[in-house]
Amino acid sequence: MAPHVVIIGGGFAGLSAAKALRKADVRVTLLDRRNHHVFQPLLYQVATATLSPGDIAAPIRWILRRMKNVRVLLGEASRIDVDVRAADGALEVSVSDDGVGIDPARRRAGLGLRGIEERVRDLDGTVSIRGAGGAGTTVTIRLPHAAVGEAARARAAG
């Protein structure tokens, strides 16, 4: 039986992931607590009454209607495992899954991963992505303690 990929969230990241799997030999379940995708960059126009909410929201099922290997479920994920630890003067955050894996050499530089890399670089940290070969993927972010403290102080100061 084809591997089963579960995507949590039908935002930009979840929809791109589902679309990227269009021709893959996998069964995809996309779960979202809302039945619609919100095009967030146009929220300002809704707030200023230039557009109505319906103009920037579309049912996730309709967006993915041509994808025969995807089913969309309404539901809320209640648990995700994230590992946070202090290691050699740094804060290390790891998120792992047991899916088919992302081959770091072949991945496309999408906005999500690029955004993570830019923000981590600003804090003098590093990002590593291990995966491929059907053994799942682990994304590990390492931030020096000094940078974490500085970011927290800046946030507290407003």
Ligand SMILES: Cc1cc2nc3c(=O)[nH]c(=O)nc-3n(C[C@H](O)[C@H](O)[C@H](O)COP(=O)(O)OP(=O)(O)OC[C@H]3O[C@@H](n4cnc5c(N)ncnc54)[C@H](O)[C@@H]3O)c2cc1C
């Ligand atoms: C006002 C505004 C303007 C922006 N303008 C720009 C811009 O001009 N350019 C740009 O690049 N970016 C912009 N962004 C940022 C961009 O919208 C986000 O980076 C992008 O939406 C993040 O995508 P995402 O898929 O990670 O998360 P989201 O789009 O937030 O999607 C997350 C999805 O997961 C679902 N979900 C969350 N928790 C659960 C759960 N527990 N169980 C099930 N489902 C769940 C939510 O319902 C949602 O559908 C803007 C954001 C805002 C708010």
